[in-house]
Amino acid sequence: MSILLPYGKRFIEIKQQKNITVFEPNFAKPLKNPSEKIKQSLKKPYGCPCLAEIVKRRKPRSVCIVISDHTRAVSSKIILNEIIKELINSGINKKGIFILIGNGTHRPTTEMEKLELVGKEILKDFFVFDHKATDSSMLIHLENTDFYVNKRYIEADLKIVTGMIEPHFFAGFSGGRKGVCPGIAGMESIKIFHGFKFLESPYTKPGNLQNNPCHIFATEFAKKAGVDFLVNVTINKNKEITGVFSGEIEKAFFKGVDFCKKTSTCYTEKKYPVVITTNGGYPLDIDFYQSVKGMVTALEIVENNGIIICVSECREGIGSKDFKKILLEMNTPEQFIKKIKQPGCFLDVQWGVQPLVHVLRKAKIFLVSGLSKKDAQLCRCIKFSSINQALLEAYRQHGKNVEVAVIPEGPYTLFE
Known part of the structure; x- marks a missing residue:
């Protein structure tokens, strides 16, 4: 059995394994007319x-x-x-x-x-x-x-x-x-x-x-x-x-x-060392700025110091010039939070970076994307060319029997 992950206008396939749990809400039937x-x-x-x-x-x-x-x-x-x-x-x-x-x-x-x-x-x-x-x-x-x-x-x-x-x-x-x-x-x-x-x-x-x-x-x-x-x-x-x-x-x-x-709701009380998420495919995974949404979903079920593998095409790159500028000037995530916390300070599109900091506080981010390695590093992510490469590295770090959660619909999924 294969698991399909939306990526741009196509899908990336991974094989179902015994240590992988897939979280998909009940499929909602389309309206006939x-x-x-x-x-x-x-x-x-x-x-x-x-x-x-x-x-x-x-x-x-x-x-x-x-x-x-x-x-x-x-x-x-x-x-x-x-x-x-x-x-x-x-x-x-x-x-x-x-x-x-x-x-x-x-x-x-x-x-x-x-x-x-x-x-x-x-x-x-x-x-x-x-x-x-x-x-x-x-x-x-x-x-x-x-x-x-x-x-x-x-x-x-x-x-x-x-x-x-x-x-x-x-x-x-x-x-x-x-x-x-x-x-x-x-x-x-x-x-x-x-x-x-x-x-x-x-x-x-x-x-x-x-x-x-x-x-x-x-x-x-x-x-x-x-x-x-x-x-x-x-x-x-x-x-x-x-x-x-x-x-x-x-x-x-x-x-x-x-x-x-x-x-949209899935149910679990469990946290997972490794969570695979997406940004729902095109058009929502159009850039990295939008892709943080799928990572925030994964936050709900990833363990502290875990790994979030985000599958997102990012066909238009990182995002706006202002978003990229913040990432370029950010020495550390905590330094960024300290800066925007100051009275009177507001950076354009800081709201795109703030949730990213919330993710980085809890987990590493492996990014399967069209972004260059340099751009992925700027986004505080580790770039992988394929989902299999990302999974192999996750297994290397956490052991081959580590439990993995998969959220194919990323930002369209809720957890209770």
């Missing part, structure tokens, strides 16, 4: 009137639809098709509809990525543009708050947010309020959401919303900015839609979270 299910969800949402009724009452002249960017495996094309049809059938002029890509702090999407996200027809017929968190001309400050948000979004008469609900390494779950913060938030707000204090909280972890400061802040932000209608989906390991959750932002989101927990 996701477009029809999305259409139904617009007519029978959770906690609010149907979308057509909202349009009838509000009579909006402009509609902003927020979608996830190129780093998320959301079926935005399918979701948009149904939303746009419903809006036009409800009397909205198509010229009043625009699509805002929630990049957060990620780089802008390329034209090819926009095409992949929304499809040829939507890209041709509608204005599709990127949010930019550092461009003050695109932002508006919400009075008496720490919230800076995309100006075009605030100015729209009707605000619709889409996205995907999945485990998230510090917000508990993605989706819902995250489509607004950090999706279309300004950098000053993201500095709080991604700040040292929030990320050091014991409640900031995958699968947890209770007392989670990131979740609380993002929820307050989204409610203040306003979300008139939410459309979120869940997916399985094949990137197929398994559920649709539309309606009022909190009620629809929590329904989706309940479903996601059931389809």
Whole structure:
């Protein structure tokens, strides 16, 4: 029997052995007709009137639809098709509809990525543009708050947010309020959401919303900015839609979270000396910056001083220039934590390095990736060209009979 590990747009195979335990949640069956299910969800949402009724009452002249960017495996094309049809059938002029890509702090999407996200027809017929968190001309400050948000979004008469609900390494779950913060938030707000204090909280972890400061802040932000209608989906390991959750932002989101927990959770009380994880394949394993998410999942079940083997393609390298700059200037992980802990200190994308430090405090990282050996060393990882090479070294260090855990879906898996 073989175990398949997603790696970019393909799979890496390892053979099942008696000392290997695989942790995979129950496979969620795909919806037979996701477009029809999305259409139904617009007519029978959770906690609010149907979308057509909202349009009838509000009579909006402009509609902003927020979608996830190129780093998320959301079926935005399918979701948009149904939303746009419903809006036009409800009397909205198509010229009043625009699509805002929630990049957060990620780089802008390329034209090819926009095409992949929304499809040829939507890209041709509608204005599709990127949010930019550092461009003050695109932002508006919400009075008496720490919230800076995309100006075009605030100015729209009707605000619709889409996205995907999945485990998230510090917000508990993605989706819902995250489509607004950090999706279309300004950098000053993201500095709080991604700040040292929030990320050091014991409640900031995958699968947890209770007392989670990131979740609380993002929820307050989204409610203040306003979300008139939410459309979120869940997916399985094949990137197929398994559920649709539309309606009022909190009620629809929590329904989706309940479903996601059931389809993402594995159970173990045991810790393992060696844990193999992935970052879920393309597009989430697009670079090392994103790949930390799969490592954080492995933290839940790896022993102290253990080894985490992360299988992640990293086709775009380490990540942004700012992320790489922090790694270049970081003498030791603890020195980095000491630096960002100081009042008034904030480094761009420090939130990508802080969880990495949490991993390095507990385990060595073996990286099976397209990164060069030099770049892997910069990321404080040991580079391997194949999963078999990495396993051989793990056996050399811990003995050939060492118990190994495998998490094929990395960041899409929760542990209890």
